[in-house]
Amino acid sequence: MQENTKWQNRDLAVLWHPCTQMKDHEAYPPxxxxxxxxxxxxxxxxxxxxxxxxxxxxxxxxxxNPRINAAVKQQLDTLEHVILAGFSHEPAVTLAERLVEITPPGLSRCFYADNGSAAVEVSLKMSFHYWLNRGQHKKTRFICLSNSYHGETLGALSVGDVALYKETYAPLLMESIVVPGPDCYAREQGESCADVARRQFAHMERALGQHADEVCAVIVEPLIQCAGNMRMYDPEYLRLLRDACNRFGVHLIADEIAVGFGRTGTLFACEQAAVTPDFMCLSKGLTAGYLPLAAVLTTDEIYRAFYDDYERMTAFLHSHSYTGNPLACSAALATLDIFATDNxxxxxxxxxxxxxxxxxxxxxxxxxxxxxxxxxxxxxxxxxxxxxxxxxxxxxxxxxxxxxxxxxxxxxxxxxxxxxxxxxxxxxxxxxxxxxxxxxxxxxxxxxxx
The missing domain is CATH 3.90.1150.10 (Aspartate Aminotransferase, domain 1)
Known part of the structure; x- marks a missing residue:
């Protein structure tokens, strides 16, 4: 028996693979x-x-990668993990400092999570909780774009619009406001992608005008809707959206989980529109694929809305056991070092x-x-x-x-x-x-x- 076949048999006896119809593996083993x-x-x-x-x-x-390998190995001999509630450690602090430095100006606070979906959940909860702490109790909904995808957990699925992932679980999900997006694939004869962005933004303007008093945030994947068949759009849409969110008093969440860290031609996709979101979700390339880690970057204004005496019960109590794991943070720091030195x-x-x-x-x-x-x-x-x-x-x-x-x-x-x-x-x-x-x-x- 070939080695591959042996491992395939062992695998299929016990494993259930992600995003897979397991019956397919009868013909095509993993x-x-x-x-x-x-x-x-x-x-x-x-x-x-x-x-x-x-x-x-x-x-x-x-x-x-030898450089990332070395960083993780060195960290492994020092500290593998420690609770980040009431404790801290050098890799988590240094990574947060570095992320604040390289992300768009105004993002000054870093909250860690374990993966992309968890980062989206953090941003949704944090946006809602901000408005609650500010006394705006009617703000309970979110706006997302058609064909969008933000993860597989229930909150993340709620603000996505890819039926393949979402439809089955619809009875469990909160109802979001879905706005037609700026997908350039749908451009008309003679239209540029920027023209499409401006034309399609009328839908967002209308939705914000009708629902701003009940909306916490708009969430988008900047420039590329990756799981939505890699559909792409012009940065003009982000510029228009940032302005509209400011005018209507609604947060902007930039899900850069897939598009961050150089994928779109700039370190972060939002740079191409010269905008700063209220929340930026990062994961995937953050550790160059080594270990699960995510970060939500946000502003000091949002941070201050939670900062108060304990008795006022305004604290953000979201948590993960492996928040800010030192090994993952060390891999992320080595990743950022490569960006910094290798052009x-x-x-x-x-x-x-x-x-x-x-x-x-x-x-x-x-x-x-x-x-x-x-x-x-x-x-x-x-x-x-x-x-x-x-x-x-x-x-x-x-x-x-x-x-x-x-x-x-x-x-x-x-x-x-x-x-x-x-x-x-x-x-x-x-x-x-x-x-x-x-x-x-x-x-x-x-x-x-x-």
Whole structure:
């Protein structure tokens, strides 16, 4: 029996995998990975795969990165964990200082959580609680964009709009106000993405005008709706939204969990609109994929609304057992060190251009509606009919065909429905990008061949 088969059998006897119909594994068993190095993953039979999706968008500096490894190992010999209620430690303090320094101006307080969904929950609760402490008891609702995704916990699902994840649990969720978003895929003839943003913002303006007195916050994924098929929009929408939130007295929550830390061409996506949100949620690339950690950055004004004598019961009592874990904070500090010393964002511009060049020929493919890109995220949308942009029926699972072809060629591509995307670690080489491009082109050709 091959090593892979042995581990697959053991896996399927006990594990329940995330975001998976487990019956699929009867035909396609999970691939057991024994080691990683740089952009490569290696299974137990010695086959290697380029990790083109950064292992769910988290691994930005490669697997087993020596500098991050060293930081975590050093921390492991000093302090693995301590309760952060009533206690503190150097990695948590230093990381908070660094995050305050590099995030948009005005974000001066850092609250730690364990993962992206938890960070969204913190921001929702904190926004609601702020208004409660300020005596505005009617503010109990949130506004989100169509096609948005903010995580899998119940609060995060409530402010998302991807039916695949949300529909089943609808009876359990609070009711949010969903506003048509600024997705540039829907642009009309002759329209720019900025034009779409301005046109679509009328819906948000109207919603805020009607509901501001009952709304705590608007939550958005700046520039890219990642789980929503990598749909992208112009920074103009963020500028308009920041102004409107100010005018209507509503918080702005920027969910930069997937798009932060260099993904969009700037360290944070909000920089491209020169806006500061009231809350910024960070995770994924924060630790370069090493350990679970999230942070919610917010303003001193919001912090002060909770600061009072204990008897007034205004404190924010949200907590996680592993809040501010020292090992995770050390991995995050090493990650920020790499950004600080290696000119990462600038170097990514060349890699970003190479990514587009690698698949540019697909622009004329009869079943490709669009190639879209923001920074180090590139997406290719397959459709049944190009002129009308009629999508393939989801039941045909065309993206799954690309996935299996890519695996056979030594690459991990994990399409979102009919959207094939690249979101690789920043340590990828131009030549490896070319390889991914060739594999994706072959896979799309096979997947769209009737």
């Amino acid at each position: 691939i057991p990975i024994r080691r990683g190095e740089g952009v490569w993953l290696e299974d137990f039979d010695g086959r290697r795969y380029i990790d083109a999706v950064s292992s769910w968008w988290v691994n930005i500096f490669g697997h087993a 990462v964002v600038h170097r990514n511009r060349d890699l970003s251009a190479r990514m587009y060049d690698a698949v540019a020929e697909l622009a004329d493919h009869p079943h490709v509606a669009e190639i879209r890109q923001t920074g180090m995220v590139l997406a290719v949308e397959m459709v049944a009919d190009k002129p009308s942009r009629t999508p393939y029926p989801w039941q045909e699972r065309r993206g799954l065909r690309v996935y299996h072809h890519a695996l056979s060629k030594g690459a991990l591509l994990r399409p979102l429905g009919n959207v094939v995307y690249f979101m690789p670690p920043y340590v990828i080489t131009p030549e490896q990008i070319d390889t991914l491009g060739s594999i994706a082109i072959e896979g799309i050709e096979l997947a769209t061949h009737e």
